[in-house]
Amino acid sequence: MSIAERAKELRAEIEKHDLQYYVLDAPLVPDAEYDRLFRELQAIEAGHPELVGPDSPTQRVGAAPLPEFLPVAHRTPMLSLNNAFSPAEVEAFDRRVRDGLEAGDEVEYSAEPKFDGLAVSLVYEEGIFVRGATRGDGNTGEDVTPNLRTVGNLPLRLQGGSSPHVLEVRGEVLMLRGDFDRLNARQRESGEKEFVNPRNAAAGSLRQLDSRVTARRSLRFFAYGVGAFDGAGLPATDHTHSALLDRLIAWGLPVAAERRRVRGLAGLLAYYAEIGDKRAALPYDIDGVVYKVNDLAAQEQLGHVSRAPRFAIAHKFPAEEAVTELLTIDIQVGRTGALTPVARLAPVFVGGVTVTNATLHNEDEVRRKNIHIGDTVVVRRAGDVIPEVVRVVPEKRPILAPEFVMPKSCPVCGSHVVRGDDEAVARCSGGLVCPAQRRQALLHFASRRAMDIEGLGDKLVEQLVDGELVRTPADLYRLRLTAVSNLERMAEKSAGNLLAAIEKSKRTTLARFIYALGIRNVGETTAKDLARHFGSLDRLLAADEARLLQVNDVGPVVAQSLRQFFGEPHNLDVVEQLRAAGVVWGEGEAAPTATSAIVGKTFVLTGTLPSLTRDAAKALIEAGGGKVTGSVSKKTDFVVVGAEAGSKLEKAQELGVAVIDEEQLRELLNKKGALH
Numbered sequence: 001m002s003i004a005e006r007a008k009e010l011r012a013e014i015e016k017h018d019l020q021y022y023v024l025d026a027p028l029v030p031d032a033e034y035d036r037l038f039r040e041l042q043a044i045e046a047g048h049p050e051l052v053g054p055d056s057p058t059q060r061v062g063a064a065p066l067p068e069f070l071p072v073a074h075r076t077p078m079l080s081l082n083n084a085f086s087p088a089e090v091e092a093f094d095r096r097v098r099d100g101l102e103a104g105d106e107v108e109y110s111a112e113p114k115f116d117g118l119a120v121s122l123v124y125e126e127g128i129f130v131r132g133a134t135r136g137d138g139n140t141g142e143d144v145t146p147n148l149r150t151v152g153n154l155p156l157r158l159q160g161g162s163s164p165h166v167l168e169v170r171g172e173v174l175m176l177r178g179d180f181d182r183l184n185a186r187q188r189e190s191g192e193k194e195f196v197n198p199r200n201a202a203a204g205s206l207r208q209l210d211s212r213v214t215a216r217r218s219l220r221f222f223a224y225g226v227g228a229f230d231g232a233g234l235p236a237t238d239h240t241h242s243a244l245l246d247r248l249i250a251w252g253l254p255v256a257a258e259r260r261r262v263r264g265l266a267g268l269l270a271y272y273a274e275i276g277d278k279r280a281a282l283p284y285d286i287d288g289v290v291y292k293v294n295d296l297a298a299q300e301q302l303g304h305v306s307r308a309p310r311f312a313i314a315h316k317f318p319a320e321e322a323v324t325e326l327l328t329i330d331i332q333v334g335r336t337g338a339l340t341p342v343a344r345l346a347p348v349f350v351g352g353v354t355v356t357n358a359t360l361h362n363e364d365e366v367r368r369k370n371i372h373i374g375d376t377v378v379v380r381r382a383g384d385v386i387p388e389v390v391r392v393v394p395e396k397r398p399i400l401a402p403e404f405v406m407p408k409s410c411p412v413c414g415s416h417v418v419r420g421d422d423e424a425v426a427r428c429s430g431g432l433v434c435p436a437q438r439r440q441a442l443l444h445f446a447s448r449r450a451m452d453i454e455g456l457g458d459k460l461v462e463q464l465v466d467g468e469l470v471r472t473p474a475d476l477y478r479l480r481l482t483a484v485s486n487l488e489r490m491a492e493k494s495a496g497n498l499l500a501a502i503e504k505s506k507r508t509t510l511a512r513f514i515y516a517l518g519i520r521n522v523g524e525t526t527a528k529d530l531a532r533h534f535g536s537l538d539r540l541l542a543a544d545e546a547r548l549l550q551v552n553d554v555g556p557v558v559a560q561s562l563r564q565f566f567g568e569p570h571n572l573d574v575v576e577q578l579r580a581a582g583v584v585w586g587e588g589e590a591a592p593t594a595t596s597a598i599v600g601k602t603f604v605l606t607g608t609l610p611s612l613t614r615d616a617a618k619a620l621i622e623a624g625g626g627k628v629t630g631s632v633s634k635k636t637d638f639v640v641v642g643a644e645a646g647s648k649l650e651k652a653q654e655l656g657v658a659v660i661d662e663e664q665l666r667e668l669l670n671k672k673g674a675l676h
């Protein structure tokens with residue numbers, strides 16, 4: 001095979017893959033295989049420049065920068081569309097069409113999404129893409145051919161046998177939302193300005209004098225019509241717009257899958273509703289739908305008024321963005337204690353509803369968007385998504401527009417507001433007392449793995465909180481039978497059962513109790529580790545950060561959460577109330593059982609133990625009722641030895657004191673089960 005033949009073969013192969021990937025959404029080969037073919041073709045062309053044609057896929061990577069864009073006169077003007085904003089306006093359009101055509105019956109329309117991108121015109125000569133231009137003023141646009149060549153789903157050569165001498169395709173260039181998000185992430189990382197929306201990003205990318213920049217921006221093209229046409233190939237039998245689009249698809253041009261043929265006003269409005277529902281799920285932005293009389297002869301008959309056709313109309317969706325004034329910023333406290341700044345807005349109609357609030361997510365977001373109180377802001381409400389402030393209009397900032405500061409104390413309960421070092425969210429630390437967090441805290445407290453209060457579920461907690469019978473977990477232990485039986489759907493018997501379950505929960509373990517407090521980042525396992533390590537609640541409460549870090553699996557984040565929780569007087573109060581109410585657990589110092597293997601025994605530690613630190617081992621022994629001393633004597637019961645034990649081991653052997661290792665110590669400790 002000659003080099004020229006191989007190049008031709010590669011081009012055909014790559015074109016096929018482009019079509020499969022971009023247009024049919026069904027790639028045949030992995031990216032690596034595609035890249036291999038592409039590089040082989042590039043290598044051939046580098047050695048044989050005479051083989052490079054304008055339709056070679058290698059031309060998609062961009063070319064040397066242009067000094068300027070040249071003007072292109074469109075063969076037929078690129079018109080715009082009239083808009084309809086309500087069903088009544090669509091009805092009027094349909095009536096005008098029927099009157100104009102003297103059609104007694106329903107008219108058939110081609111209904112399509114209205115892409116929110118940029119109109120372009122593509123010229124194919126003998127099937128080869130030779131020139132592409134922007135809309136410009138409708139008569140003259142700018143030649144952006146090298147840039148359009150980089151658009152992945154735009155065919156550089158038409159598929160199928162017969163191509164017309166000249167075909168001018170009209171359509172829209174846009175950026176998919178996914179590509180837009182990726183582009184902005186890149187811009188952010190490299191410290192460059194982010195694009196406001198996919199439309200602006202597409203416009204900025206298409207109008208680059210250096211088409212290599214465009215090539216990196218992942219633009220897409222969608223065809224919606226034909227401008228100039230010269231030659232065979234258009235459907236002869238079925239002279240309709242929809243058949244024309246079918247023909248474009250056969251040539252390998254991308255056309256929106258969402259287009260439909262509909263009949264009459266009812267068909268138009270049903271289509272509008274259907275696409276409205278799908279809008280948020282589409283991969284690209286649309287700002288409405290377009291209705292076109294489907295019959296091409298009828299289109300001709302209807303003609304144009306000034307710059308817009310009589311046979312088509314754009315039915316716009318309500319704008320998703322609007323401008324309004326940010327009056328103030330309030331703080332909302334969520335069920336988990338998260339503090340969210342919320343913008344209070346001068347009422348504005350956006351996305352089909354009147355909006356007065358918009359989320360600002362968190363403090364960093366407010367800084368990043370540079371939002372001040374009193375700013376004029378752009379608000380966005382897309383679909384059913386919560387409205388948000390997209391950006392400010394800096395030119396409209398009043399002279400005295402204060403910055404937002406996160407409050408230091410919770411606006412609901414007054415507890416301290418804390419924020420972890422690498423966390424975006426500020427939280428109220430009044431977990432047990434904050435009304436905003438009450439329900440969640442109580443449900444967690446009562447849950448099976450915590451205090452295990454049977455029957456205290458969602459509905460009941462809601463009633464207890466709303467009826468102000470319970471504010472904190474400690475209040476549960478003060479509930480009276482009469483009060484509980486007055487609740488909805490609570491017979492005396494079930495009220496009795498609940499109180500019995502609450503009473504029963506008083507006898508618990510330290511680990512469960514710690515877990516039940518709902519301290520952030522303290523799950524069941526950590527609670528167990530803490531209980532085992534400290535053996536008593538008071539020792540846990542007294543532990544400083546260094547001590548906390550000695551506990552198995554406790555890192556700086558958990559240690560900080562613990563310090564914050566127990567540093568909050570309200571929380572300590574509730575803990576005390578719970579103890580006072582009679583919640584008890586077996587504690588090392590308080591309740592070692594009489595049968596415990598180590599109660600009253602004296603231990604000496606020496607050498608490095610395999611997993612326990614000196615402090616941890618001491619805490620465990622003490623929690624079990626034993627004592628730890630520094631030197632070996634006849635009174636010593638056990639010497640616990642680890643690696644590199646020194647003179648203490650010798651002394652023990654001398655005196656005949658029992659010598660054990662860490663594992664044996666653990667066995668001794670486990671024998672009694674009074675630890676947790």
Ligand code: IVH
Nearest residue numbers: 079080081112113114115118119224290309
């Ligand atoms: S047809 C003669 N179909 O909307 C009618 N236009 O105001 C020519 N647009 O700039 C337009 N999606 O780029 C048509 N499916 C669609 C469209 C569409 C978006 C744009 C078009 C033009 C504007 C018209």
